[in-house]
Structure formats: structure tokens, C-alpha cells
Amino acid sequence: xxxxxxxxxxxxxxxxxxxxxxxxxxxxxxxxxxxxxxxxxxxxxxxxxxxxxxxxxxxxxxxxxxxxxxxxxxxxxxxxxxxxxxxxxxxxxxxxxxxxxxxxxxxxxxxxxxxxxxxxxxxxxxxxxxxxxxxxxxxxxxxxxxxxxxxxxxxxxxxxxxxxxxxxxxxxxxxxxxxxxxxxxxxxxxxxxxxxxxxxxxxxxxxxxxxxxxxxxxxxxxxxxxxxxxxxxxxxxxxxxxxxxxx
Numbered sequence: 001x002x003x004x005x006x007x008x009x010x011x012x013x014x015x016x017x018x019x020x021x022x023x024x025x026x027x028x029x030x031x032x033x034x035x036x037x038x039x040x041x042x043x044x045x046x047x048x049x050x051x052x053x054x055x056x057x058x059x060x061x062x063x064x065x066x067x068x069x070x071x072x073x074x075x076x077x078x079x080x081x082x083x084x085x086x087x088x089x090x091x092x093x094x095x096x097x098x099x100x101x102x103x104x105x106x107x108x109x110x111x112x113x114x115x116x117x118x119x120x121x122x123x124x125x126x127x128x129x130x131x132x133x134x135x136x137x138x139x140x141x142x143x144x145x146x147x148x149x150x151x152x153x154x155x156x157x158x159x160x161x162x163x164x165x166x167x168x169x170x171x172x173x174x175x176x177x178x179x180x181x182x183x184x185x186x187x188x189x190x191x192x193x194x195x196x197x198x199x200x201x202x203x204x205x206x207x208x209x210x211x212x213x214x215x216x217x218x219x220x221x222x223x224x225x226x227x228x229x230x231x232x233x234x235x236x237x238x239x240x241x242x243x244x245x246x247x
Contacts, residue, residue, distance in 0.1 A: 008070045012208075013207070013208050015207065016209075017208050025042060028049055034193045036183075036192060037109045037193050040131065043103050044104040046111075060097075061095070061096030061098070065092075066093070067089060068090035084140055086141075088141030091134075093137070099131055104127055109193075139173065146162040146163055146206075169199055169206070
């Protein structure tokens, strides 16, 4: 029988990989400039590989949402704080799946008419809303899961890597709107495409490589906070107790 932590790992890891499908632009002739175009433009309705990337976005959303729902919860105080991780995963997954359903009609950085429609407010706002919700869920999930990892293994290399990934995602989150503002005011965009790819990539790698390992309930302890004795095949505690009685 598949345990909840294992089920969550099986769902979240491939979801994170699917969220990285945009890296295919390195080998596919998309016609978009990575330093200017946002990731969502690759999945626009008029793009040659839009259907493929919308499909991977939908798969990523469904898998991560299911993983968040299958993650075990705890009723303890620490467990209540750790619920933010699965809750963020559910929000991120649901918003990502919805984001694939009403895609952009066109790519504004490659189409002047599309850009004019966007500036005139003629583009539906649903895409922007789902993207904002997905980003919010992703940041909450990765930050909460990293905090949980720091509590259980603060010095582990994986934990330090998680912290770096979250820091990169947060830095890119600040960079992205600043770059959008520069682009809308006629500047070169300040690497808008690079900022968003850094943001999306950091979140995807965090989910793929580390989140499944930390979506698990806290270790059980005895009343009073003492950790139970353990030994080979669960017999070490009994052996130490019997030796103490003989002394």
C-alpha cells in the first residue's frame, strides 16, 4: 500500500518536471526571444508549440494539486504551521491547471498588434489572475517546505540548496514586475524573460528535487518530548531496558 508521503512524492516530482517543459525552447524553433518573452507566451494560442506547452502546464497543475491533497497533515502546533506547504501546493496546482485553459491569444513581445491590444485592455484578465495565484501558491509552498526542512535537517546540503532556490525565486519575483514596468514604458525590458524563467525554474527545481522528501508528518515522540529508543528491527529499546534491570 502506498503511504501518503510516497504518494505525494510520486505526484509532485513529475509535476515539477512538467512545469519545466518550457526549456524545450532551447531546441524548438519558437520564434520568440527568451530574454524578452514571458514563459506564458510560449503557450499562446497562436504559437506553433502552444498546445504542447499548455498540455504540460495542465499536467503539472493536476499532479501538484493532487500531491498537495495527498500530503499528510498533523494536528500538532508544528503541524499546523507545516500545513502551509500542502496548501500552497494545492493553490499552485489548481491555478496552473486553470492557467492552461484560457491561454494568451497571442505573444505580445513578438506581435505589435497583440501588444497594442494588451495595452488597450482588450486581453482577458483571467490569465493574469491565474498566474498571480499560481505564483502565490508556489512561493508559499516552497518557503514553507524549506522552513520545515531547516527544522529537521538544518545543516544538510539539500536543505541549503532549498534555501538558495527559494531565495532565487523571491529575487526573481521582485525583478519580474520591475522588468515588466520597464518594458511597458518603452525600455528594453531589463531581461524580463530571464527574470521569469529564473523564477519558474527555481520553483520547478525545488518541487522536483526536494519537496517530496519533506512532505511527511513529523517524527513521533513520547509524551514530554522524549524520542523513543530505537534499535535494530525495533528491539534496541527493549534490550537496553533489560540490561538496565540486570545491573
